[in-house]
Amino acid sequence: MRVMVFVKATEDSEKGLPPTEEMTAMFEAMGKFNEELVNAGVMVDGDGLKPSSAGKRIAFDGPNRAVIDGPFAETRELVAGYWIWEVKDMDEAVAWAKRCPNPMPGPSELEIRPFYEMEDFGEAVTPEIAERDQRLRDQLAGE
């Protein structure tokens, strides 16, 4: 199964990246952890994100679209980075997440969320639904 692992933001990560000694040590530990993920065939993708001060939000309300500039207030709900892992089950994802070095100087949090997979739609998307879907698409394409 594929999971996305979110590194939740903290006040430190929202401040940007002051190059402290602590940071360097963390990056080194994180590099080692990433290498372990790669060698175990678990790592699919991953990267870090700039603080929310560099971000924007688009708010939808009916036909209206409002653009809101960062930074955003609710720090604990923000994301500072992510991985995509391929694991056998959630237990394995948790076991890997537990051996991640703390990504932040202070207390921090990882959140693991499984992707929807084909099997999740297995029963919902019957051949009939898929076929009707295809017919609709063909009609839209002008027969």
Added chain:
Amino acid sequence: MLASPGAFAEKAGMAEAAASETNRAIEAVFRIERARLIASLARMTRDVDRAEELAQEALLVALAEWPRSGVPVNPGAWLTAAAKRRAVDGFRRAAMRERKHAEIARDLDGESDMSVEAIEAAIDDELGDELLGLIFAACHPVIAPEARAALTLRLVGGLTVEEIARAFLSNDAAIAARITRAKKAIARAGVGFEVPRGTELAARRASVLEVIYLIFNEGYAATAGESLTRPPLCAEAQRLGRILAGLMPAEPEVLGLLALMEIQASRLAARAGPGGRFVPLPEQDRARWDQLLIRRGLDALAKAEALGGADGPYVLQAALAACHARARRAEDTDWAKIAGLYDRLRTIMPSPVVELNRAVAHSMAFGPEAGLRLVDEIADAALLRNYAPLPAARGDFLFRAGRLDEARSAFENAAALAGNEGERAFLLDRAAACGGGSGR
């Protein structure tokens, strides 16, 4: 239900649930470590069976100790140390019976690598090397090819016998027997658990790649059973490919195979149409292709080519798959490039199927006449004499060249050779679309 016994049962149930949750967490840690653990133990004991047993015993020790002590900081090193200690105990017991073992036990006592710290220190270089050695042993050419796949899935992938049996649509007993035979073959041939060096490396590596691709194809183009594909088997092969690429990052063919699998797997969802019908590449809904896997595949391919491996068989096949992956619409496909790649592939991997695909690519790039010329060159190959795709391709070239009578008879020939009803019906439709009639 009475309140108090109910509450009691609930409490007991909760304690049980908590215990089983701890066990599940320990087992997940064990699954992550298992392959490297077995690799390390196999090298020590020269015996895969014993290595598996020792690993299992280490798990039992962990299940007894970790709930009290907590999961150690480096669980892999802890498990290895626990298993190695048990191995030494075993050697000591055996030493009563055999002098040879006595020497081994003395050697082991002398070694300092029995502590968690020492193992931890060695973890970066040695354990990666040990895992690679195990992969090479499981894929050794002395083992029959299907048995290599089963053994690799068991030892490296950590699949259970039941899971492997389900994946290969076989039964547990048959797979267990296959794995036992494979282990015996390794023992009989005295296969070492070191990574082969020098000239042996290339040949043995080819065998490893072949096993992984066989596992992938068994999932991608399921040769038996009701479903068209078995994605879990593909995922397992991709995982093995990623592990291998992590351990051998400078080998172009390893990266080529990984690229090929990632790109092919990106189409898994798009290949199955309504009612499980196979959807051929040109008709696939490209929005359903997994762009993340495509990007991973293109990255691995670029690395392989940068390492000078552009002409390896897997790298070339990955390059072919990449041409399709890069085309947002079927009509954007770079057929001239594909034709050129097939020109190169046929020189290093000559096969009638490659020749036929080459003819198709040339027809798409340079017109139906070019395809006809190439297909007529190979029409007499013994292997292709009863091969329906050959007259089917010929029919398509003739149809596009406007030679409808000839096209119709080619399609009818193909229909007569077709392997299944769906294919036959499709080919007869195409024959009918040529107009006229064969007078039947």
